[in-house]
Amino acid sequence: MKVFGKGFTGGWIVQDLGNGKVEWNIDKVHMGWIVRGFVEGKPGRIEVFRMKTPHRVLAGGWQSWSPFRVFKTDGYEFSYQRSWMYKDTPRPELGNILSDYFFATDNLVVGFLSSKTAHGYFTLEGDEIVGWLDYFDAHFPNRIQIEPFVILEGKDTSVLLEIYASMVARESGARFSRRSPIGWCSWYHYFLDLKWEDILKNLELSKNFPIEVFQIDDAYELDIGDWLETKEGFPPVEEMANAISSHGLVAGIWTAPFSISETSRLFKEHPDWVVKENGNPKVAYRNWGRSIYALDLSNDEALEWLFETFKKLRDYGYRYFKIDFLFSGAIPGERKKNMTPVQAFRAGMRTIRNAVEDSFVLGCGSPLLPSIGYVDGMRIGEDTAPYWSKGKDDGRPSARYALRNTITRYFMHNKWWLNDPDCLLLRGKKTKLTSDQRELYAYTVGILDNMVLMSDDLELVDEDGKRILEETLRLRGGKPRVEGLMEPDEKYVVKSDGTLSGNTRIEVDLSKGKYEMTVEEYSYLKKEKVFKDGRIFNFYEEE
Amino acid sequence: MQELRFNPLTDEWIIVSTATQRRPVQPTEVECPICPGGVEFKDVKTYDIVSFENRYPSLRRDAPELDFKEKGPFRKERALGVCEVVVYTSDHDSSLPKMPLDQVAKLVKVWKDRTRELSNLDFVKYIFIFENRGKEVGASLPHPHGQIYAFPFVPKRIEAKIDAMRKWFERTGKCPICDVIENESWERTVYENESFLALVPFYARFPYEIHIYPKRHVSTLLELSEIEEKDLADSIKNITMRYDKLFEQEFPYMMMLFQAPFTRDEISHFFHFHLEFNPPKRDKDRLKWMASVETGTWTFINPVLPEEAAKRLREVKI
Ligand SMILES: [Zn+2]
Ligand SMILES: [Zn+2]
Numbered sequence: 001m002k003v004f005g006k007g008f009t010g011g012w013i014v015q016d017l018g019n020g021k022v023e024w025n026i027d028k029v030h031m032g033w034i035v036r037g038f039v040e041g042k043p044g045r046i047e048v049f050r051m052k053t054p055h056r057v058l059a060g061g062w063q064s065w066s067p068f069r070v071f072k073t074d075g076y077e078f079s080y081q082r083s084w085m086y087k088d089t090p091r092p093e094l095g096n097i098l099s100d101y102f103f104a105t106d107n108l109v110v111g112f113l114s115s116k117t118a119h120g121y122f123t124l125e126g127d128e129i130v131g132w133l134d135y136f137d138a139h140f141p142n143r144i145q146i147e148p149f150v151i152l153e154g155k156d157t158s159v160l161l162e163i164y165a166s167m168v169a170r171e172s173g174a175r176f177s178r179r180s181p182i183g184w185c186s187w188y189h190y191f192l193d194l195k196w197e198d199i200l201k202n203l204e205l206s207k208n209f210p211i212e213v214f215q216i217d218d219a220y221e222l223d224i225g226d227w228l229e230t231k232e233g234f235p236p237v238e239e240m241a242n243a244i245s246s247h248g249l250v251a252g253i254w255t256a257p258f259s260i261s262e263t264s265r266l267f268k269e270h271p272d273w274v275v276k277e278n279g280n281p282k283v284a285y286r287n288w289g290r291s292i293y294a295l296d297l298s299n300d301e302a303l304e305w306l307f308e309t310f311k312k313l314r315d316y317g318y319r320y321f322k323i324d325f326l327f328s329g330a331i332p333g334e335r336k337k338n339m340t341p342v343q344a345f346r347a348g349m350r351t352i353r354n355a356v357e358d359s360f361v362l363g364c365g366s367p368l369l370p371s372i373g374y375v376d377g378m379r380i381g382e383d384t385a386p387y388w389s390k391g392k393d394d395g396r397p398s399a400r401y402a403l404r405n406t407i408t409r410y411f412m413h414n415k416w417w418l419n420d421p422d423c424l425l426l427r428g429k430k431t432k433l434t435s436d437q438r439e440l441y442a443y444t445v446g447i448l449d450n451m452v453l454m455s456d457d458l459e460l461v462d463e464d465g466k467r468i469l470e471e472t473l474r475l476r477g478g479k480p481r482v483e484g485l486m487e488p489d490e491k492y493v494v495k496s497d498g499t500l501s502g503n504t505r506i507e508v509d510l511s512k513g514k515y516e517m518t519v520e521e522y523s524y525l526k527k528e529k530v531f532k533d534g535r536i537f538n539f540y541e542e543e
Numbered sequence: 544m545q546e547l548r549f550n551p552l553t554d555e556w557i558i559v560s561t562a563t564q565r566r567p568v569q570p571t572e573v574e575c576p577i578c579p580g581g582v583e584f585k586d587v588k589t590y591d592i593v594s595f596e597n598r599y600p601s602l603r604r605d606a607p608e609l610d611f612k613e614k615g616p617f618r619k620e621r622a623l624g625v626c627e628v629v630v631y632t633s634d635h636d637s638s639l640p641k642m643p644l645d646q647v648a649k650l651v652k653v654w655k656d657r658t659r660e661l662s663n664l665d666f667v668k669y670i671f672i673f674e675n676r677g678k679e680v681g682a683s684l685p686h687p688h689g690q691i692y693a694f695p696f697v698p699k700r701i702e703a704k705i706d707a708m709r710k711w712f713e714r715t716g717k718c719p720i721c722d723v724i725e726n727e728s729w730e731r732t733v734y735e736n737e738s739f740l741a742l743v744p745f746y747a748r749f750p751y752e753i754h755i756y757p758k759r760h761v762s763t764l765l766e767l768s769e770i771e772e773k774d775l776a777d778s779i780k781n782i783t784m785r786y787d788k789l790f791e792q793e794f795p796y797m798m799m800l801f802q803a804p805f806t807r808d809e810i811s812h813f814f815h816f817h818l819e820f821n822p823p824k825r826d827k828d829r830l831k832w833m834a835s836v837e838t839g840t841w842t843f844i845n846p847v848l849p850e851e852a853a854k855r856l857r858e859v860k861i
Contacts, residue, residue, distance in 0.1 A: 498763070
């Protein structure tokens, strides 16, 4: 192993980078080593770590939807689609990207503890894995801290990943709600065909479910960027919030705040607010049959608009914000100010957090490490779907691979944020998921203690669906651990002690869509809460 | 006045709580406040197990805001937290050794539920469950009860335990309690069942100190299975019965449960949940004082050989 091209040595080392300078030292930490240091000047991309490639690694891309799985390094090839080139990494042109932020192999985890300024990632170079810190084109007249990184070893991979996650949480300043709300989301049943009548119908039906948050997804907005205006058939955004609140539910709304459609009014009025390439608006990705640009989050006017937009939504009564396609805010390109895409992204996230105050923020399609400290919940896998699997494991929607990421990224939960495993689809009709697959998905989510969100036409959720939901909620509350992360066979064991149903264990086989679960028979005492002269009394007795 | 003050000489927090000063001591002819019908349960005919927030808590959910500017070494924080009293049974004359095993098992369930509920509070970092039994350790009420403190920080001795366990793990690759269980012999064992081992530890600080260790590596109460809960109750009942028999008296003790903190630091791989019983007595009539050496240096001089104490406790007929 090499750090900054050198063997492990004690003391501070200063290295001249030509356009800049880096100083670093290495220290012992629990289960391994930590490297800390400073950088100044125009560092560009710095090699920070190098080791012989193990034959298999647990690795994945930089954002919510990137598959996180075991790769054989022999014959590994990185590929991407032009219209979605930044889906897995902000540096696709390098071609040999193996993993962003961190990777693991048997009994070893190597990773960065934060992404506040630079983007950290790992490439395959010949028979070596090389770790990089990328400062893009930014220059730093005064020295700043590098993103610290750690090398952890000597325990099994799951334990090391949990330790790694807790170190990241501390270094990155994790802050999120301890309350995990049960939600409904319109997307996975209605998709873009959502009508206002569907919302009204499901609001009525939600009384039959333990739903707390009711979130309207993509479909209501006039265009990507024009969030405060609704398209034909929908009432104004304020009225939508009132309709939800009047049912005693927390109003939730979907936006893609760092994305601007070429057709939007926002772009027409402020063509200068986007990230550029050679002076022209740069396409971040293509979706909705349109080119989507990225909001330039280094631009103060754009940030002010962002603040005002979310402030208004909060004033209208929304308290739950699903913010999607966030990676576009962190793509490389020309911005107004001298800052890295990561710094710009974090300025955007900070702005939203300040505007919505203590509302629940759910990140989606988002770079992982730079979001820590700003989101309460985070999607950690690709979109789910009303079918088990269809086509390649490349981030496209499917229940199978959405659940796979939920399992392989389990260690982020309750450390960086609350993991959002994507919605449970519990309806018995208009779905290709079998009852077994619905159970497998839901129970695994429960045992992993993740967020529980549903996305169905509630009219189609029958007694069986309700039973699955109830059982899922009672599987939460434990301390989960996944075994089998390094095996490539899609078989995992998830154990969780101390769930609301007692100690539990589920063995899953994702390739077959099968599971076997054992739940301890646990009996509860009856509890009655009484408030007396400002104090809480809990009376317990046997049921 | 209620606040936390920082001591830079020892890197620890002190709770200043002047309200606790008004707490009545050893009520004499006064009706028991925690019996059904007592001051705390005026309109309650009976109950099974109750936990309630202390009338004069040292830490509170609604701790007063501070109007204080940090100056030099002087730092303050709000005294956020929860202090609860857990009443084990409505039977005034009972106690852990006298309670039916089922009642103790229920108490373990209550501890678990309190741990779960309190650990969900944003400001809570450590949950300390304990019982002071006997006037020798300042217990003012004979009615069987314990207490729970939900702290907004990780207390000093807990930190010391964490550091020590981490150090051992780094040196040996093993959790120290797992290592003790693996190497322990009958000569210090007082009682053992399927899931727990009760022993006078090799490193006992008090003459009749007993530790209870779960044989399975768990770091909080929450992880115990229902069978383990019963086995924990059984060990607690068993050793407190031995204590009472040892000198034929209601043996005073401090019972303390040590769980891993509820912070985001991952320490569960080396932190092993355990109980300590620290009785202040050295024999039938004499006390082992926490005097200058113990208080000032944290060094304990144990006048009884742990193996000898274990033998006496083991041979007690219960
Ligand atoms: Zn009483
Ligand atoms: Zn252990």
